[in-house]
Amino acid sequence: MxxxxxxxxxxxxxxxxxxxxVRHGGEPDFSNVNIPEAGSVRRxxxxxxxxxxxxxxxxxxxxxxxxxxxVGPWAGLLTHDQLIEGLRHMMTLRTFDARMQIAQRQGxxxxxxxxxxxxxxxxxxxxxxxxxxxxxPTYRQAGLLxxxxxxxxxxMCQIYSNERDPLKGRQLPIMYSSKEHxxxxxxxxxATQYIQAVGWAMASxxxxxxxxxxxxxxxxxxxxxxxxxxxxxxxxxxxxxxxxIVNNQWAISTFQGIARGGSGxxxxxxxxxxxxxxxxxxxxYLAVFAVAKWAIERARRNLGPTLIEYVTYRVxxxxxxxxxxxxxxxxxxxxxxxGDPIVRxxxxxxxxxxxxxxxxxxxxxxxxxxxxxxxxEAESFGTLHAGGKPSARDMxxxxxxxxxxxxxxxxQQAGV
Amino acid sequence: xxxxxxxxAIRDAMDIMMERDDNVVVFGExxxxxxxxxxxxxxxxxxxxxxxxxxxxxxxAGIVGAAIGMAAYGLKPCIEIQFxxxxxxxxxxxxxxxxxxxYRSNGGFTCPIVVRxxxxxxxxxxxxxxxxxxxxxxxxxxxxxxxxxxxxxAKGLLIAAIEDPDPVIFxxxxxxxxGPFDGHHERPVTPWSKHDLGDVPDGHYTVPLGKAxxxxxxxxxTILAYGTMVYVAEAAAExxxxxxxxxxxxxxxxxxLETIVESVSKTGRCVIVHEATLTSGFGAELAALVQEHCxxxxxxxxARVTGWDTPYPHAQEWDYFPGPTRVxxxxxxxxxx
Numbered sequence: 033m034x035x036x037x038x039x040x041x042x043x044x045x046x047x048x049x050x051x052x053x054v055r056h057g058g059e060p061d062f063s064n065v066n067i068p069e070a071g072s073v074r075r076x077x078x079x080x081x082x083x084x085x086x087x088x089x090x091x092x093x094x095x096x097x098x099x100x101x102x103v104g105p106w107a108g109l110l111t112h113d114q115l116i117e118g119l120r121h122m123m124t125l126r127t128f129d130a131r132m133q134i135a136q137r138q139g140x141x142x143x144x145x146x147x148x149x150x151x152x153x154x155x156x157x158x159x160x161x162x163x164x165x166x167x168x169p170t171y172r173q174a175g176l177l178x179x180x181x182x183x184x185x186x187x188m189c190q191i192y193s194n195e196r197d198p199l200k201g202r203q204l205p206i207m208y209s210s211k212e213h214x215x216x217x218x219x220x221x222x223a224t225q226y227i228q229a230v231g232w233a234m235a236s237x238x239x240x241x242x243x244x245x246x247x248x249x250x251x252x253x254x255x256x257x258x259x260x261x262x263x264x265x266x267x268x269x270x271x272x273x274x275x276x277i278v279n280n281q282w283a284i285s286t287f288q289g290i291a292r293g294g295s296g297x298x299x300x301x302x303x304x305x306x307x308x309x310x311x312x313x314x315x316x317y318l319a320v321f322a323v324a325k326w327a328i329e330r331a332r333r334n335l336g337p338t339l340i341e342y343v344t345y346r347v348x349x350x351x352x353x354x355x356x357x358x359x360x361x362x363x364x365x366x367x368x369x370x371g372d373p374i375v376r377x378x379x380x381x382x383x384x385x386x387x388x389x390x391x392x393x394x395x396x397x398x399x400x401x402x403x404x405x406x407x408x409e410a411e412s413f414g415t416l417h418a419g420g421k422p423s424a425r426d427m428x429x430x431x432x433x434x435x436x437x438x439x440x441x442x443x444q445q446a447g448v
Numbered sequence: 449x450x451x452x453x454x455x456x457a458i459r460d461a462m463d464i465m466m467e468r469d470d471n472v473v474v475f476g477e478x479x480x481x482x483x484x485x486x487x488x489x490x491x492x493x494x495x496x497x498x499x500x501x502x503x504x505x506x507x508x509a510g511i512v513g514a515a516i517g518m519a520a521y522g523l524k525p526c527i528e529i530q531f532x533x534x535x536x537x538x539x540x541x542x543x544x545x546x547x548x549x550x551y552r553s554n555g556g557f558t559c560p561i562v563v564r565x566x567x568x569x570x571x572x573x574x575x576x577x578x579x580x581x582x583x584x585x586x587x588x589x590x591x592x593x594x595x596x597x598x599x600x601x602a603k604g605l606l607i608a609a610i611e612d613p614d615p616v617i618f619x620x621x622x623x624x625x626x627g628p629f630d631g632h633h634e635r636p637v638t639p640w641s642k643h644d645l646g647d648v649p650d651g652h653y654t655v656p657l658g659k660a661x662x663x664x665x666x667x668x669x670t671i672l673a674y675g676t677m678v679y680v681a682e683a684a685a686e687x688x689x690x691x692x693x694x695x696x697x698x699x700x701x702x703x704x705l706e707t708i709v710e711s712v713s714k715t716g717r718c719v720i721v722h723e724a725t726l727t728s729g730f731g732a733e734l735a736a737l738v739q740e741h742c743x744x745x746x747x748x749x750x751a752r753v754t755g756w757d758t759p760y761p762h763a764q765e766w767d768y769f770p771g772p773t774r775v776x777x778x779x780x781x782x783x784x785x
Contacts, residue, residue, distance in 0.1 A: 231517025261510030436702035
């Protein structure tokens with residue numbers, strides 16, 4: 033009998049369950065997050081062989097330095113006006129979030145999810161897309177709509193499920209949908225949209241079109257099997273798709289290490305599929321835009337998919353239904369080494385001499401006025417429990433293009 | 449008009465639709481080069497090129513998920529799941545995504561896809577090549593569920609399904625691919641070339657979704673069946689000399705309730721037959737509808753003859769399969785009841 037056997041020379045097995053560096057009650061610790069200097073990561077040509085840029089899956093592309101300067105090979109793509117517009121978009125999203133968060137607390141809707149700290153990711157990405165391109169978002173990319181000039185009133189009407197809700201009260205708040213604005217209907221189930229983005233991109237290629245798709249997913253949801261199916265399909269058919277992973281460190285109370293396992297980074301998931309994988313500072317508007325532009329050009333030139341991991345931090349709660357102080361240090365967001373995307377872009381613009389604290393304050397006030405005006409208008413059409421709401425009759429519409437007999441009978445029974 | 453197998457009829461439907469509409473694409477496991485394990489897509493890649501008909505990775509969730517994205521773009525994917533037994537990895541994509549996309553986006557995005565899959569037993573396929581999961585789909589709002597029973601209908605229903613603006617689950621009774629099957633497994637196989645319903649018109653035609661058909665007029669009782677069980681029901685009625693009215697449902701969702709109610713109101717007796725397991729099977733829905741709409745016309749309890757509530761076994765296939773003996777017994781009991 034071998035002495036390697038049951039409880040032989042190796043002893044008993046034990047299960048490894050990863051833990052975050054620190055939990056609530058402890059001192060924040062990001063010493064394990066390796067942050068390269070801004071400007072230090074090279075910018076390869078978009079047609080570079082993916083094999084030659086595998087190291088980019090383990091670094092972080094950054095443009096804005098600690099002093100607020102735009103440095104390195106990924107800098108220089110945006111004009112002052114474009115940057116100021118980007119700043120306004122992020123500020124608008126933050127104000128919009130703050131107002132809707134309060135509206136939820138006031139009982140005007142059932143649920144809300146804010147972007148606090150992650151505004152740069154969706155706002156900058158949107159500006160790198162062309163008309164006709166399609167996003168397959170998850171629930172924290174409303175910057176795609178704000179930066180795409182989708183009317184705020186419509187977003188709010190959706191959140192309030194009121195009589196002007198473009199989705200007729202059928203969807204949970206913030207699960208927007210707008211084909212015209214390149215924003216695929218948010219499911220609420222996780223990861224399903226990722227493979228759909230690949231399918232949409234394949235369709236564009238089948239039709240010899242020029243449009244590209246962008247899939248969005250969070251760090252936690254990369255554990256879903258749909259994520260892996262997406263990478264297989266994207267890799268096999270070289271689909272013109274940008275596959276975005278927003279790593280905001282937390283999946284509700286679960287730290288990113290539970291979904292990441294032993295691969296080092298989420299971007300590294302792309303390497304086994306031969307998909308170029310880039311990691312980018314998600315709190316750096318300029319870096320997000322530059323990397324998005326690179327990946328979108330790659331897709332547009334029919335060179336295939338790119339995987340991008342945005343390294344960021346979810347400053348707020350996951351949603352209005354959880355309290356982060358129960359699972360992570362209260363001051364963790366202050367300790368986050370990549371700072372705040374709005375403050376960083378603001379300081380950069382001030383450093384360039386095209387912005388000032390005064391103008392910033394003034395802009396903040398203007399944006400607040402605009403958001404409040406939109407909110408007033410939206411609320412005139414009702415909120416979840418008061419005022420105008422979609423009719424009960426609407427509930428039966430749109431299940432199919434043509435209502436089948438059994439639904440007609442049920443609508444009759446319902447008496448609506 | 450030509451005599452065709454159900455495989456040829458299904459292929460013909462896809463061929464016609466690919467010819468007529470550039471937006472129709474066909475893909476699935478082994479579907480491209482090889483033409484599918486049952487050969488339903490044979491020749492389509494050669495004829496339409498590999499961007500219209502192609503092989504997919506072994507990822508049912510990926511196949512359906514990609515098809516949904518393509519449909520959102522504006523294509524009309526007609527995809528194959530190699531066996532209905534393999535569809536479960538794609539269940540989330542079908543239930544949470546395809547079925548609800550039109551509703552949740554208020555028509556902003558739609559999902560005109562057809563998910564074809566061979567279903568049912570009778571080929572010694574064991575538990576992973578024999579299942580009839582129709583009730584898992586009829587329970588989902590937003591789907592349509594079709595089960596053809598012959599080449600003529602298979603072609604017309606598949607064309608209607610591809611033209612339909614909503615997602616259709618298309619379950620092909622694999623035991624019927626090459627000929628009708630009445631459950632007498634010990635007897636020689638009858639090919640479609642010797643059956644009238646093997647007559648398949650050339651060119652484009654549709655059999656509308658949501659319409660059942662009477663396979664046999666009768667006065668003594670009504671049998672509700674679909675797929676393979678239509679022939680088992682015919683054999684059982686004939687062998688027992690029962691004047692049964694046999695209704696082939698063809699589409700389970702939306703259901704042709706009118707035809708069912710009219711028939712059961714006339715005969716006063718109803719036997720429901722399906723191959724899938726009993727508990728919460730589609731027969732339960734049919735039985736409930738019959739009692740809701742025909743209660744005062746009923747002269748006997750509504751009977752169900754189905755597969756047993758076990759996994760589909762291998763060696764005991766014919767003990768599991770609700771063949772003509774079991775169906776015949778239920779017919780006799782319902783007449784006496």
